[in-house]
Amino acid sequence: MTAQPPAKSTTGRLMEISRGLALACHPGPAAVVTVVITLLSIVAGRAALGVALTFLAALVGQLSVGWSNDARDAQRDLAARRTEKPTVSGLISARLLWRCAFIALASCVLLSYLAAGRIGGTAHVIAVASAWVYNLALKTSIWSWVPYALSFGLVPAFVTYGLTPPQAPTLWVSAASMVLGVGAHLANGLPDIDTDQEIGAGGLVVALGRRRAGALAIVLLVGAISLVIGHSGFVQALQLVLVIVVMGASAAVLISGSPRALFRLALVLAVLAVLLLVTSAQSISG
DSSP states (O other), rough: OOOOOOOOOHHHHHHHHHHHHHTTOOHHHHHHHHHHHHHHHHTTTOOOHHHHHHHHHHHHHHHHHHHHHHHHHHHHHHTTOOSSSSSTSSSOHHHHHHHHHHHHHHHHHHHHHHHHHHHHHHHHHHHHHHHHHHIIITTTTTTTHHHHHHHHHHHHHHHTTTEEEOOOOOOOHHHEEEEEEHHHHHHHHTTTTTHHHHHHHOOHHHHHHHHHHHHHHHHHHHHHHHHHHHSSSHHOOOOOOOHHHHHHHHHHHHHOHHHHHHHHHHHHHHHHHHHHHTTGGGBBBO
């Protein structure tokens, strides 16, 4: 008779589940979005309590999005043998992920309205709901960019309608956020394009191909950066230098056609766009 492996202790299993939840929430993107929204609220002038509620609402919203994404993709990830995924490695089940995702979503709705009132709260709830629609329906279609445009475009409203008194965001910041969202979506999909093609996951990135998706991501991110720079309050000489540097680097990479360079530049531009947006947060409301 072969010896059976010892049963895992309750503590050991809880640690596995906790690790699975941490990995399944897509910690990198979740942290970035949460931090950016929180910084925007700070620079825009929110009081400490408002900043705390905004942080919590953004955090649980991102947790719900990440967990629902991995729960929805559990079978696809298993077919692709993506052992880095917690549902494939056995750290956590898709069923438990769904439960946690819905609890986080319910918490997000409550915290969003506490943080930003009726209009701002609704803006954030719609943004998170849009991300869920991406996970459940549009992720594998050529319309995969639409939830990114909507969700990112609504972030300024979540921030500005939480101010005292509540204010509408300026048109330029909403437009820049939408363009940034689509550019970030394209850039984010570049590393997984081969796997997505193998399993027929579809999506706009796959439909465009690596080179065209990378080039479009750069064009969109440069557009978002240009919008923000134009309203940044920087002296005109600095604005001109930034635009020349960004456009020059983008042109050089686009001409080279290197897939790796396209992806790296797209990441750099996305970070730069976010930093510029945060530094301009004082002027995002009308």
